[in-house]
Amino acid sequence: MNEYRIALSNFPARVVIHKSANFSNEEIEGLSQATKALRIHSVDFVTVMDSKIRLFRDGKYPPFRGTFVHFDETRHLLYSRGSVWYYKTYPGLYVPQPIELRIVRSEESPSFIAKEILDLTKMNWNNTQFDGKYPVTIGCA
Numbered sequence: 001m002n003e004y005r006i007a008l009s010n011f012p013a014r015v016v017i018h019k020s021a022n023f024s025n026e027e028i029e030g031l032s033q034a035t036k037a038l039r040i041h042s043v044d045f046v047t048v049m050d051s052k053i054r055l056f057r058d059g060k061y062p063p064f065r066g067t068f069v070h071f072d073e074t075r076h077l078l079y080s081r082g083s084v085w086y087y088k089t090y091p092g093l094y095v096p097q098p099i100e101l102r103i104v105r106s107e108e109s110p111s112f113i114a115k116e117i118l119d120l121t122k123m124n125w126n127n128t129q130f131d132g133k134y135p136v137t138i139g140c141a
Contacts, residue, residue: 001038014042016106016116018137022047023104045104046113048138050097051077061090065131067098068114076101078114080121080133099133 005011015035023045035043055063061083069077081096083089090096103113120135132139 011038011040013040014044015040016044016046016113018046018048018117018135020047020049020138022102028104042107044106044108044113046106046117047100047102047104048117048134049100049102051100053077053098053100054095055079055098062096063098065096066118068111070110073110074103076103076110076114078117080118080135081131097133 001011017031028045031045032043055067055069055077057063063079063082065079065082065084067077067079067082071077077098078101079096079098081092084091099117101110101114101117103110106113117135120137121132121139122130123136124132124139126140
């Protein structure tokens, strides 16, 4: 956070914390206190994990990249890899596995969080794949 402040002369208004395991109450409380001390107004806690749930669609290709399913207020399914409209096919070799998003705490809507995560799957510049399964915050951490 100090590097961010040095670069922009301010702390961010919003911080999103992605984790591949569940958050403990102590982690949430500690991170909330730390961000409050820095006057960060909004903190989102999101768990990004593998899912055993699979979706099917008519035809011979997997669900589209970006397919989003809302189970309840905290649990959601996102296909970060899948068929691509532009290519009219699925560019992968294996059946895509969606990721489960568990939104522990957020002021944003689940669809907004999913869109951010989907955008972050395209940011791993260490490989030539245009989409990754995980957001760069998890995949390169």
